[in-house]
Amino acid sequence: MSFIPYRDLLAEMAPLADEIDQAVYSVLRRNRFILGPELESFEKEWSTYCGVRHAIGVGSGLSAIEILLKAYGIGPGDEVIVPAYTFIGTWLGVTSVGAIPVAVDVDKRTSNIDPGAAEAAVTNRTAAILLVHLFGCPAPVASLREVAARYGILLLEDACQAHGASVGKKRCGSLADGAAFSFYPTKNLGALGDAGAVTVDSDEIASKVRTLRNYGFGPGNRIIETGTNSRLDEIQAAVLRVKLRHLDANNEIRRKVAFSYLHALEGTDFTVPETPNDAEPVWHIFSIRHPDRDAVRTGLKRHGVETRVYYGEPPHESRIYAQIIKSRKLPITNELAETSLALPCHPAMCDRAPFIVRSLLAITGN
Numbered sequence: 068m069s070f071i072p073y074r075d076l077l078a079e080m081a082p083l084a085d086e087i088d089q090a091v092y093s094v095l096r097r098n099r100f101i102l103g104p105e106l107e108s109f110e111k112e113w114s115t116y117c118g119v120r121h122a123i124g125v126g127s128g129l130s131a132i133e134i135l136l137k138a139y140g141i142g143p144g145d146e147v148i149v150p151a152y153t154f155i156g157t158w159l160g161v162t163s164v165g166a167i168p169v170a171v172d173v174d175k176r177t178s179n180i181d182p183g184a185a186e187a188a189v190t191n192r193t194a195a196i197l198l199v200h201l202f203g204c205p206a207p208v209a210s211l212r213e214v215a216a217r218y219g220i221l222l223l224e225d226a227c228q229a230h231g232a233s234v235g236k237k238r239c240g241s242l243a244d245g246a247a248f249s250f251y252p253t254k255n256l257g258a259l260g261d262a263g264a265v266t267v268d269s270d271e272i273a274s275k276v277r278t279l280r281n282y283g284f285g286p287g288n289r290i291i292e293t294g295t296n297s298r299l300d301e302i303q304a305a306v307l308r309v310k311l312r313h314l315d316a317n318n319e320i321r322r323k324v325a326f327s328y329l330h331a332l333e334g335t336d337f338t339v340p341e342t343p344n345d346a347e348p349v350w351h352i353f354s355i356r357h358p359d360r361d362a363v364r365t366g367l368k369r370h371g372v373e374t375r376v377y378y379g380e381p382p383h384e385s386r387i388y389a390q391i392i393k394s395r396k397l398p399i400t401n402e403l404a405e406t407s408l409a410l411p412c413h414p415a416m417c418d419r420a421p422f423i424v425r426s427l428l429a430i431t432g433n
């Protein structure tokens with residue numbers, strides 16, 4: 068029996084191996100490893116791709132969130148509204164600058180933050196809404212922007228799963244007051260280690276982010292902020308430049324896989340994700356729902372298909388947040404945590420989707 072892994076990074080990398088080898092060797096020969104020409108070029112290319120004035124490379128996605136919040140002066144005493152159904156990193160970015168994550172529930176159809184719930188959570192301490200383009204599907208940015216404008220608060224993007232996704236003609240990362248990207252190896256644009264970026268239009272915030280990622284050094288090599296060490300290194304930047312050239316093609320393959328799932332699972336016991344009309348997702352994660360999720364998962368495993376669960380323990384269920392939000396009701400997040408199942412969906416598996424669908428239908432007797 069053949070085994071279908073959830074991801075296969077080696078197979079995804081194979082067509083790019085020569086280009087990546089060359090890129091890495093050219094950095095080694097140049098003998099410049101931090102804050103050099105590869106990073107400068109990548110920052111230009113990534114900002115152009117996203118359609119923003121500035122992209123600033125940092126050490127990880129979590130670090131991008133922290134530094135973006137810090138650059139906007141968000142810290143102790145501030146509340147930041149976050150979706151309950153997300154990766155722990157979204158919340159930790161808020162917590163680690165000393166601010167309070169205020170969890171709101173999500174829309175059952177898209178799994179994305181619910182703008183009505185976000186508005187209901189605004190208080191006079193709210194500094195920002197940190198939306199997440201969950202699973203690579205753009206969040207309802209237009210409604211969230213209205214909420215943010217109404218209360219005079221910031222709207223920030225956790226775009227760590229949404230490289231290349233768009234709303235209308237605008238890419239994720241350019242849709243609000245600033246965005247955080249992760250280039251963790253499994254993301255749609257992934258490095259060969261940890262890496263991330265902040266994208267932003269404001270010259271002032273961009274300059275603050277540059278200062279904060281590099282100890283706090285400002286012009287004239289003087290310390291002007293309490294910064295940190297969070298820089299995207301030259302080798303990772305060189306790798307990302309190669310992989311960026313293939314991002315659109317790879318997203319297109321993911322789209323084909325996703326469409327074949329969507330088409331084949333229509334009218335079955337499985338609930339498939341809905342996409343808003345003006346949104347173009349990039350299917351970082353293709354997650355379906357079934358009331359008997361664990362049985363389906365075991366059944367697929369017997370057919371040789373590896374799956375994942377996002378997110379079985381949402382942040383509010385973890386012990387570190389138990390105290391803060393015990394009182395808040397998050398029924399949809401809890402339901403999604405119990406019923407969601409992510410199927411393999413990546414650029415190296417185009418022809419395996421029909422087999423996976425047949426297995427799903429066989430398991431449930433559809």
Ligand SMILES: *Cc1c(COP(=O)(O)O)cnc(C)c1O
Binds near residue numbers: 127128129225249
């Ligand atoms: C991956 C991810 C992060 C964190 O990125 P790292 O590079 O692992 O620090 C944050 N938020 C979301 C939604 C993510 O998917």
